[in-house]
Amino acid sequence: MSVRTFVAPTAREGLARIRAELGDDAVVLSTRPHPQGVELLASAYGELAAPVEQAPDAASGSRILAELGRLRGLLQNQLAGFAWSAGRRRDPARVGVMQTLFAAGFGGALARTLAARLPRSRTGESARHWLRQVLIRNLPLLPAEGDPVRQGGAFALVGSTGSGKTTTLAKLAARGVDLHGADGVALVAADAYRIGAEAQLRVYADLLGVAVHAAADANDLARLMPRLAHHRLVLIDTAGFAPADPRVPAMQGFDALGIRRLLVVSASQQGAAIEQALVRFGQGAAGCILTKLDEAPQPGPALDGLIRHRLPLAYITGGQRVPEDLHRPNAVYLVDRALKGGQIATPFTLSPEDWPLAAGVEAERADPAATGSPVRRNAG
Ligand SMILES: Nc1nc2c(ncn2[C@@H]2O[C@H](COP(=O)(O)OP(=O)(O)OP(=O)(O)O)[C@@H](O)[C@H]2O)c(=O)[nH]1
Numbered sequence: 001m002s003v004r005t006f007v008a009p010t011a012r013e014g015l016a017r018i019r020a021e022l023g024d025d026a027v028v029l030s031t032r033p034h035p036q037g038v039e040l041l042a043s044a045y046g047e048l049a050a051p052v053e054q055a056p057d058a059a060s061g062s063r064i065l066a067e068l069g070r071l072r073g074l075l076q077n078q079l080a081g082f083a084w085s086a087g088r089r090r091d092p093a094r095v096g097v098m099q100t101l102f103a104a105g106f107g108g109a110l111a112r113t114l115a116a117r118l119p120r121s122r123t124g125e126s127a128r129h130w131l132r133q134v135l136i137r138n139l140p141l142l143p144a145e146g147d148p149v150r151q152g153g154a155f156a157l158v159g160s161t162g163s164g165k166t167t168t169l170a171k172l173a174a175r176g177v178d179l180h181g182a183d184g185v186a187l188v189a190a191d192a193y194r195i196g197a198e199a200q201l202r203v204y205a206d207l208l209g210v211a212v213h214a215a216a217d218a219n220d221l222a223r224l225m226p227r228l229a230h231h232r233l234v235l236i237d238t239a240g241f242a243p244a245d246p247r248v249p250a251m252q253g254f255d256a257l258g259i260r261r262l263l264v265v266s267a268s269q270q271g272a273a274i275e276q277a278l279v280r281f282g283q284g285a286a287g288c289i290l291t292k293l294d295e296a297p298q299p300g301p302a303l304d305g306l307i308r309h310r311l312p313l314a315y316i317t318g319g320q321r322v323p324e325d326l327h328r329p330n331a332v333y334l335v336d337r338a339l340k341g342g343q344i345a346t347p348f349t350l351s352p353e354d355w356p357l358a359a360g361v362e363a364e365r366a367d368p369a370a371t372g373s374p375v376r377r378n379a380g
């Protein structure tokens with residue numbers, strides 16, 4: 001079977017040429033953009049249907065298998081595209097929900113789940129309103145009475161390197177001093193083996209007038225904790241690790257010492273890095289602190305992770321200033337920030353003409369008349 005390549009200024013002209021040269025029943029296997037317009041791969045129907053005349057030898061057998069595999073890929077590509085365009089025609093509101101979420105950096109798993117739950121009656125503005133409300137309702141927040149600083153107890157700040165643990169701990173400590181007085185708060189540097197880590201904490205402790213202790217390892221920490229029991233709030237700074245670091249699971253050992261973990265996640269990280277942090281550090285954590293919102297043009301991936309993992313948000317931070325840049329989370333603000341992030345034009349955002357391509361229907365791109373006007377990317 002021979003597959004031929006045609007290049008034409010438009011898909012329509014390409015199809016006309018294919019028909020002229022290969023016959024009316026020629027099969028278009030795929031199309032894709034080309035600097036001169038569009039490139040089409042096509043085969044005459046008769047050739048496609050032609051039976052294999054002789055038993056193939058081993059070499060030609062594997063060539064046939066390879067060709068069949070390629071054809072299967074092309075076909076899947078086309079079918080995915082047809083499904084996309086059928087879905088878009090049948091249910092533009094549902095597709096619009098997915099596009100809004102993708103543009104804001106939310107992932108496919110959550111986008112598909114939410115789009116599937118969009119009530120039939122919701123379209124246009126009403127669908128956008130529904131999406132915003134669903135995100136707001138599903139973003140888990142620690143209630144005010146569960147505020148770790150107000151409630152008191154021992155909390156270890158854990159998370160990836162540089163996520164903002166020590167700076168956030170200083171902000172929490174300042175808040176703790178406001179609520180419980182300097183005597184009510186103690187700090188522990190549990191990453192004492194790192195040069196400068198304890199010194200960084202001591203600077204904040206001195207500024208706030210609170211006690212600071214160092215724990216070289218888990219045994220040290222176990223010995224220290226009972227001695228700090230009279231403090232209303234004990235904040236433990238830990239060393240940052242990459243989520244895949246083999247030392248991370250040992251942090252679950254804090255639980256046995258009565259220390260609750262607060263996962264510190266930078267909102268400006270990639271979705272995949274946030275997901276790893278949630279999976280590796282977040283198991284059994286009491287809550288999450290989302291940092292660096294001031295640096296995150298698209299906090300969508302972070303909200304996506306919190307919603308899927310049901311990890312409640314305790315605080316957010318939006319700057320380096322201690323103690324000013326620490327706030328209790330507000331779901332309306334965060335969801336609106338995330339959806340607004342979807343309106344930023346970046347080279348990483350899919351544009352309307354990329355959507356069918358991403359779904360596999362390159363053919364539609366070349367012939368917009370066949371599908372009607374493209375769905376708006378941003379539902380704002
Ligand atoms: N823009 C911005 N910067 C922040 C925020 N929180 C922390 N930082 C900065 O991020 C950098 C790292 O902060 P640290 O608090 O040292 O982070 P860490 O998690 O303790 O780092 P390691 O202990 O090395 O794992 C510092 O320059 C902080 O000032 C924030 O909310 N916004």
Ligand SMILES: [Mg+2]
Nearest residue numbers: 165166238240
């Ligand atoms: Mg630190």
